[in-house]
Amino acid sequence: MDHSPGTDSCTELRARVRELTAEWRVGGRYVPRSDSWLRSFDLEFSKELAARGLIAMTYPKEFGGAGRTNVERLAVTEELLRAGAPVAAHWIGDRQIGPAVLRHGTRALQEEIVPRIASGEAVFCLGMSEPEAGSDLASVRTSAERVEGGWLVNGHKIWTTQAHHATHAYLLARTSREERKHDGLSEFILDMGAEGVQVTPIVDLAGEHHFNEVRFENVFVPAHRVIGEVGKGWKQVVEQLSFERGGAERSLSSYPVLVELIAEAARQRDDRELHALLGALVARLAVLRRLCFEVASAMDAGQAPVQQAAALKYLGNAFEHDVIEALRRTDLCQDPAFDSTFGQALLASPAFGLRGGAAEVLLSLIARQEARS
Ligand SMILES: Cc1cc2nc3c(=O)[nH]c(=O)nc-3n(C[C@H](O)[C@H](O)[C@H](O)COP(=O)(O)OP(=O)(O)OC[C@H]3O[C@@H](n4cnc5c(N)ncnc54)[C@H](O)[C@@H]3O)c2cc1C
The missing domain is CATH 1.10.540.10 (Acyl-CoA dehydrogenase/oxidase, N-terminal domain)
Structure with missing residues (x-):
């Protein structure tokens, strides 16, 4: 069933x-x-x-x-x-x-x-983070200056996933300097093939190329490519983060490892410690699935469940890590046949609690929201 x-x-x-x-x-x-x-x-x-x-x-x-x-x-x-x-x-x-x-x-x-x-x-890439603006996203320096018929973009984004394959970029840029750094930001869509866009690979610790640096030098973006209201991008991007953080990918990145762990437990029927560990993980996964369902239901009700999505990502990333840790205590991680599944997950894992918002930053967001309510 x-x-x-x-x-x-x-x-x-x-x-x-x-x-x-x-x-x-x-x-x-x-x-x-x-x-x-x-x-x-x-x-x-x-x-x-x-x-x-x-x-x-x-x-x-x-x-x-x-x-x-x-x-x-x-x-x-x-x-x-x-x-x-x-x-x-x-x-x-x-x-x-x-x-x-x-x-x-x-x-x-x-x-x-x-x-x-x-x-x-x-194919979209996400141009939010910059060398000096990751967790503190409102500090982005990439600028868009109004010109006839559109905007001229200059700046530098980093950790841009799949930018080397993307046809389009979402871009968060500063369109005016205001007293509050959260004001004066705007969202754009630009063509990755446009003149002045330069993509440079970043290779991660596994030797894989999935993210990049992207530089923009006088890139023209037509006026109709602004998303929403000019200068009000912050409110919109926060909303967008609930979609970015509130999905099943925030708890299932290491799922292939969990599958192997379950198969190992079936082989090691007498290993009570392994079975207890696995039982706890599966119970946590059930809770995470419920949370995903609630976030999706809130979206269906037209809401942008920012706080719930942050909580889901925080708990989901901890789960993804713990699946890998559980595997470390079995002989499986020494098995050459299993090497690539385990190795891929292990080498990807430092990114789990960083991408899409660092764990500590999510905790502050949740705590601040609680204090307000
Ligand atoms: C695999 C991967 C893919 C990514 N893809 C994209 C992408 O496609 N597009 C994009 O725009 N970005 C992307 N990112 C960037 C990601 O969103 C940022 O790495 C993340 O927001 C953290 O920013 P930072 O790297 O500048 O770290 P920093 O902001 O420098 O933070 C480093 C550490 O400092 C601590 N810290 C920082 N601020 C606080 C605070 N206020 N309170 C407590 N502790 C704090 C945290 O422990 C944090 O882990 C990706 C990152 C990774 C790892």
Whole structure:
């Protein structure tokens, strides 16, 4: 019996994703891996999902979406992550740029951008962090200066995931200097092929290239590519962070390791300590899934559950780490056959509690909100 939260349509969607991922896996078209939502890029797979109505699921049908709920989308994203599927090409655009443009963009921007995300054609990277502005995002220095017909962008972004594959960038830039640093920020969409955009790879400690530095030198952005109100970008980006932080990817990055751990426990029936450890992890996963469901339900109610999403990310990242720690105490981590699954997860793990908001910063956000309520 399936105890997943959701509806009958979620059960049907889960079955469709399982069928598709099995087809691709057995056909050798992808190898499951940890952290696939950030590292495993395959445009063909994303387009196949798009053709089957499994991305842009919550977008209105008139923009190429499926007009479904965030709860239904959660059923699909959870199955894709569990399968370690190559979803990085559409993940950022589908998760947060489409919703941001649908909430705040002009009709013209929606018509231009949203259907291209829905078809898997537009690949987005996220230009928020800068060398001096990560946790303190409101300190961004990249500027956009008004010129005839649009804006001229100058600046430097860092840790920009998949910028080397992206067709478009979301950009947070300063459009005016105000007394409060949170004021005077605006959101833009720009073409990665535009003149003046330079992408330089950053190689992580596993030797993998998934993020980059991106420099902008006098890059022209047409006026209609502003998302929402000029100067009011801070309120919008905070809203966007609830989409960025509130999904199943914040607890399932190391899921392939958990699968191996469960298989090991089945082999080691007498290892009571291992079984107790695994029991505690599975119980925590059940709680996290419930939290994901509640965040998705709040989104379906039109809210931007910023605090709940931060709590989910904080707890989910701790869980992802603890799965890897649990494995360390078994002989499996010495097994060469298992080396790549474990090694990939272990080397990816320092990023879990940093990307999308450092753990300490999330805790302050939650505590401040509690103090206010
Ligand atoms: C794998 C990966 C992918 C990423 N992809 C993207 C991307 O696509 N686009 C993008 O824009 N960014 C991306 N990032 C950047 C990410 O969002 C930032 O790394 C994150 O916001 C932290 O910023 P920072 O690295 O500047 O660290 P800092 O802000 O320098 O923080 C470093 C440490 O200082 C501590 N600290 C900082 N401020 C506080 C505070 N107020 N209270 C308590 N402790 C604090 C925390 O312990 C924190 O871990 C990515 C990062 C990683 C690791």
